[in-house]
Amino acid sequence: MKSTLRTTLMATLLAAASSLALAQHSGHSPAVSPSAAPPAAAAPGALPWAEAEVRRVDAGAGAVTLRHGDIRNLDMPPMTMVFKARNPAILNGIKAGDKVRFTADQINGTYTVLSIEPRP
Numbered sequence: 001m002k003s004t005l006r007t008t009l010m011a012t013l014l015a016a017a018s019s020l021a022l023a024q025h026s027g028h029s030p031a032v033s034p035s036a037a038p039p040a041a042a043a044p045g046a047l048p049w050a051e052a053e054v055r056r057v058d059a060g061a062g063a064v065t066l067r068h069g070d071i072r073n074l075d076m077p078p079m080t081m082v083f084k085a086r087n088p089a090i091l092n093g094i095k096a097g098d099k100v101r102f103t104a105d106q107i108n109g110t111y112t113v114l115s116i117e118p119r120p
Contacts, residue, residue: 047114054095086112090113100119103116
């Protein structure tokens with residue numbers, strides 16, 4: 001019985017220490033539940049602008065392919081990828097080859113353009 005109690009206690013302490021280490025590593029406090037709802041997207045004005053070249057616009061799908069520079073708020077290096085437009089109307093007047101600046105965030109697991117405009 002004493003051995004079983006000791007084993008159970010050690011397993012519990014090890015699990016707690018592992019959870020704490022994982023929470024600290026991921027930048028979250030131990031009180032945050034992994035099942036907690038993700039935070040709402042930041043307002044477009046609060047996000048940094050990223051620069052890009054438009055490669056393709058799919059107005060029907062509300063998507064745009066961008067060859068972009070660093071996206072600081074997403075810790076994303078330069079690459080070419082497809083983004084959904086939060087509001088497809090923001091893609092009106094944007095065409096392949098345009099140099100633009102944009103804000104983006106990850107919303108419900110999808111990389112989403114919140115604002116886009118010709119580069120000044």
